[in-house]
Amino acid sequence: MKRETAMRALVCSAIDGASVAPGDLPRPQPGPGEVLVKVAAAGVNFADTLIVRGQYQEKPELPFAPGLELSGVVEATGDGVTEPASGRRIMALTGLGAFAEYAVAKQSDAFPLPEEMDFDTAAGFAVTYGTAHGALRWHADLQPGETLMVHGAAGGVGLAAVECGKAMGARVIASAGSPEKLKVASDHGADATIDYRQEDVKTRMRELTEGRGVDVVFDPVGGQVFDASLRATAWGGRLVVIGFAAGEVQQIPANILLVKNISVHGMYWGSNRKMAPQRLAEQFAELFDWYKAGRIKPYISHAYALDEGAQALADLRARKTAGKVVIRP
Incomplete structure (x- = not known):
């Protein structure tokens, strides 16, 4: 994956739970089958608190930006990607990197949003x-x-x-x-x-x-x-x-x-992203229908700025929040 200019991100510099702070990382560029997203909001999950402590299944190479999921607008597409096209509002799964101004996601992990769904709701929707x-x-x-x-x-x-x-x-x-x-x-x-x-x-x-x-x-x-x-x-x-x-x-x-x-x-x-990716599109189709019909009403209790990202992780881990927590880069 090619990289160019710097961007702001919530950077984890050591796997100790305490070394998480705003900083700069190289801005990613989409490779084949990938999309570059200008991040509007990113959902905070319990898994993020484990990743920065080295307690998760995956051990990323340092330094990195945590963040499993996001919402935003497709900024650019890699080779072979026709949909979602540039300018499309999406939610996406990233595994890492969502707590940043820009992030890359696989085409198969990006899902166009219903017109009725705002970015904060979409940012915390996919994983939960x-x-x-x-x-x-x-x-x-x-x-x-x-x-x-x-x-x-x-x-x-x-x-x-x-x-x-x-x-x-x-x-x-x-x-x-x-x-x-x-x-x-x-x-x-x-x-x-x-x-x-x-x-x-x-x-x-x-x-x-x-x-x-x-x-x-x-x-x-x-x-x-x-x-x-x-x-x-x-x-x-x-x-x-x-x-x-x-x-x-x-x-x-x-x-x-x-x-x-x-x-x-x-x-x-x-694990379904790798083992059974077709399941995700099918379930989100049903979930989006429920959302549009008012049968599910996601609750965002807290929204943090990127500079407050470490506090967002701490509050979630301490169970000081309810519903979903998001970070807005």
Whole structure:
């Protein structure tokens, strides 16, 4: 990939979590099959906080700009690219580099935006709604009338799961760590809530289902929350593991899976970019239809300038935000 003049970016200069600050990086140029995007906004994800600490699956070469996803306008296209054309409004997956004035994305990772969708919404849309939709549609096979338990329900991916669950016809129970966060989940469609700091999660899940247990669990938290959910899942239930925000990777007792005919699915949505890219276009088509119909309403709680990018990562990691957080270069 050719490089030319400098651009402003949020630069990670060491893998220690603290060496993230505004700076300059070479402005990228699109290679074959790529597009150059003038970034309007970039979504902040929990994975970004892991990447700058060396705790993610990928270890980028230093220095680099974090940022998995963005929205903006196509500035230029590489060889072989006819769509999206220059001037097209898009959202795109980058893996790295979104926290900058310009970024490059593969043609297959760039998706034209509906006219109704603004840049802030689009910047935080792909990863959270893609993950939530994929977990519930592909892995959990969530059906109308089933009960869905969403943990971390006020976070970006959790809130997306609440909305996708409602769009798919489920009854949704949401858990979070404060009344304020539970109100956010309720405002976005949750039928019942659990304050995990004040209530016993397993007991409340059983009470809210009259002892039957929930059909599907969406879990980006892990640890003790997963353990409680496993014991409050109905016969034939499905649990989807999204991540381990609690910092503890649980060990799953296979005897419980056997006795209750429960299945546990891992969901690393980003791997579909390589292994099953056709899935993404199909799911975004459905998600964009839901958005245009008002069935999902993404919530952007905080927008930071590029110079405030390190604070954005810190606030997200400390769970001081709700919904989605974006950075505007």
